[in-house]
Amino acid sequence: MPVRTRFAPSPTGPLHLGHILAAQIAYSLAHKSLGGVFLLRHEDIDGSRVRPEFYHRIEQDLQWLGLDWHGTPLRQTTRSSAYAAALDCLRQRSLVYPCFCTRREIQQEWARMSTAPQGPQSPIYPGTCKNLAARDVQTKLAAGMPYAWRLDSQLAHEITGPLTFDDLRLGNFTVDPALLGDVVLARKDIGSAYHLAVVIDDDFQQITHVTRGEDLLTSTHVHRLLQALLDLPAPRYLHHHLMHDASGKRLAKSNGSLSIASFRESGLTPTQIIALTAPSHLDCI
Numbered sequence: 001m002p003v004r005t006r007f008a009p010s011p012t013g014p015l016h017l018g019h020i021l022a023a024q025i026a027y028s029l030a031h032k033s034l035g036g037v038f039l040l041r042h043e044d045i046d047g048s049r050v051r052p053e054f055y056h057r058i059e060q061d062l063q064w065l066g067l068d069w070h071g072t073p074l075r076q077t078t079r080s081s082a083y084a085a086a087l088d089c090l091r092q093r094s095l096v097y098p099c100f101c102t103r104r105e106i107q108q109e110w111a112r113m114s115t116a117p118q119g120p121q122s123p124i125y126p127g128t129c130k131n132l133a134a135r136d137v138q139t140k141l142a143a144g145m146p147y148a149w150r151l152d153s154q155l156a157h158e159i160t161g162p163l164t165f166d167d168l169r170l171g172n173f174t175v176d177p178a179l180l181g182d183v184v185l186a187r188k189d190i191g192s193a194y195h196l197a198v199v200i201d202d203d204f205q206q207i208t209h210v211t212r213g214e215d216l217l218t219s220t221h222v223h224r225l226l227q228a229l230l231d232l233p234a235p236r237y238l239h240h241h242l243m244h245d246a247s248g249k250r251l252a253k254s255n256g257s258l259s260i261a262s263f264r265e266s267g268l269t270p271t272q273i274i275a276l277t278a279p280s281h282l283d284c285i
Contacts, residue, residue, distance in 0.1 A: 003029060003030050015062075018243040039205055044075055057261070083200055098140075176221050180219070212240070
C-alpha cells in the first residue's frame with residue numbers, strides 16, 4: 001500500500017517553523033514512496049479556540065511553500081457522527097466512564113494525596129469518578145452537571161493484552177496503559193477530544209505513517225489502546241525532533257514574530273524558509 005501521511009494543524013493561530021518542519025517531514029515521507037499521498041487535516045473540534053481566518057492562512061502558507069496536499073482538506077467539525085459512534089462502542093463495553101470533576105477539584109485531590117499518580121510531565125487523573133455508584137452517576141446526570149468521558153485504561157489493557165508500536169526513528173515501544181492514566185476521550189460541550197478524534201480520522205483517511213513531534217510520543221500509548229479496542233489497523237509512527245527559539249523554548253503560535261507570514265513579509269523565499277528546518281528534519285526520513 002502506498003505511503004499516506006497527513007499534516008494536522010489546528011486553525012487557532014499562524015503557522016511557524018515548527019509546523020513547517022512537521023509538514024515537510026510528512027510531505028517528504030509520502031513523496032519518497034511511489035504513489036504516496038500527503039493529506040491536510042484541520043483539527044478544529046475545539047471551537048472555542050478556532051479562528052476562522054486561519055483555515056485559509058494555513059492553506060495559503062503551505063501552498064506558497066510548495067507543500068501541496070491531495071484532495072480537499074478534512075475538517076474534524078464534519079466528523080462528529082464518526083466520533084460519537086466510536087464513543088458509543090466503547091461506552092457499550094463499559095470502557096469509558098463519566099467524570100464530573102472540574103480542573104480545580106482534580107488539583108485539590110492531588111493536594112490531598114500523599115503521592116499523586118505521576119505522568120511524564122504532570123500528575124494524572126486520580127480516578128475520583130471511576131468507581132462512582134450508578135445511583136450517584138444518574139443523580140449527577142439528572143442535575144445537568146457537566147462531564148467528560150474518560151477511558152478506563154486498566155480495563156482497556158486487560159482486554160487488549162500487551163501491545164507495541166513501531167517508530168521509524170526511535171524504535172519499538174511496549175504500550176504502557178498507565179502512562180497517561182484515564183484520559184478524556186470526549187467532553188459534553190464538543191463531543192470528542194484529541195485522543196479519540198485523531199485515531200478515528202487516521203483510520204478514515206487510511207494513514208499508513210503518522211508523523212508528529214516527539215512531544216506526542218506518550219499519546220501514542222493511548223492511541224494504540226484505542227486502535228486495538230476499536231479493531232483499527234495500527235499505522236507506523238515517526239516522532240521527530242521539535243524546533244526551539246533562540247532561548248531554547250519550543251516554538252509556539254503565541255510568538256507571532258516566528259510565523260511563516262512574518263518571514264514572507266521580511267523577504268525570505270520559500271526555499272530559504274524550508275532550509276531553516278532542513279537540519280532538523282533530514283535525520284528523520
